[in-house]
Amino acid sequence: NQTTPNGHKSGFISIIGRPNVGKSTFLNRVIGQKIAIMSDKPQTTRNKVQGVLTTNDAQFIFIDTPGIHKPKHKLGDFMMKVAQNTLKEVDVILFMVNAKEGFGRGEEFILEKFQSVRTPIFLVINKIDQVHPDELLKIIESYKEKYEFSEIIPISALEGNNVETLLGQIKEYIPEGPQFYPADQVTDHPERFIVSELIREKALHLTREEIPHSLAVTIDKMERREDKDVVHVMATVIVERDSQKGIVIGKQGKMLKEIGKRARVDIENLLGSKVFLELWVKVQKDWRNKMSQLRDFGFRE
Numbered sequence: 001n002q003t004t005p006n007g008h009k010s011g012f013i014s015i016i017g018r019p020n021v022g023k024s025t026f027l028n029r030v031i032g033q034k035i036a037i038m039s040d041k042p043q044t045t046r047n048k049v050q051g052v053l054t055t056n057d058a059q060f061i062f063i064d065t066p067g068i069h070k071p072k073h074k075l076g077d078f079m080m081k082v083a084q085n086t087l088k089e090v091d092v093i094l095f096m097v098n099a100k101e102g103f104g105r106g107e108e109f110i111l112e113k114f115q116s117v118r119t120p121i122f123l124v125i126n127k128i129d130q131v132h133p134d135e136l137l138k139i140i141e142s143y144k145e146k147y148e149f150s151e152i153i154p155i156s157a158l159e160g161n162n163v164e165t166l167l168g169q170i171k172e173y174i175p176e177g178p179q180f181y182p183a184d185q186v187t188d189h190p191e192r193f194i195v196s197e198l199i200r201e202k203a204l205h206l207t208r209e210e211i212p213h214s215l216a217v218t219i220d221k222m223e224r225r226e227d228k229d230v231v232h233v234m235a236t237v238i239v240e241r242d243s244q245k246g247i248v249i250g251k252q253g254k255m256l257k258e259i260g261k262r263a264r265v266d267i268e269n270l271l272g273s274k275v276f277l278e279l280w281v282k283v284q285k286d287w288r289n290k291m292s293q294l295r296d297f298g299f300r301e
Ligand code: GDP
Pocket: 017, 018, 019, 020, 021, 022, 023, 024, 025, 026, 126, 127, 128, 129, 130, 155, 156, 157, 158, 159
């Protein structure tokens, strides 16, 4: 499958930090034009996808941690929840601090909570454009004494200093995995989700008990070709085991063909135009471990 070549990496990243340390500025800089901004998407679940950065060989999925904006007395509850949920499930945590403000009680508290978390935590010291290098060294030293961060990376989100380095380091820590979001996705089309659901429904229905729930569908491409008045949909059925891949494909590809045929009829009705549906099957071991995040961007068990 060309959308998930060997060595492709994808990971979930959570940015934590007090208000005004520069989290949004950082995200805007990093994702820029390439952003698939999800913040407008209605969400009922706890983790919001804030943005997705797609590069040639990696996809960075940034997860929001809204509770951090709450007043101090709520921090305890929030951090407990976060510690239990997000912090354990993401691949990298960026703990962002303001170089100019140094170390405060808010930071102290968060660092305490980090002690029980195994996820790699990067200390991102932002706004270095506002401090003298000597001062910065002192700040780094003081944080080093408090906690053993996986990486300590000073940046200026505003001016862009060292931001590429940070991304490079994140990439070192995220696992191999598929492009969960299509590279060409600039908005979060509800159509895509419905299309993936239609395919998933047919696949589940046709394979019946043999594949109990461990099946997801990603839409890798959905493009209208004006010249031929046809919508080209490329989708991947993700299963957990090789044996399940065999079942979904079927003898001489019969099963996959049937899934595609039935799904195509529904998709054509939905979109009101002819559809060329290309289906792939991919084994993604233990993708269910990621379910809680996956659910938030359209996967369903
Ligand atoms: P958030 O609350 O953590 O999302 O912080 P924002 O991204 O909204 O930033 C808060 C303020 O800090 C804004 O006025 C930004 O322009 C400013 N800011 C963010 N990053 C930097 C930086 O690297 N250098 C400087 N000088 N200001 C920054």
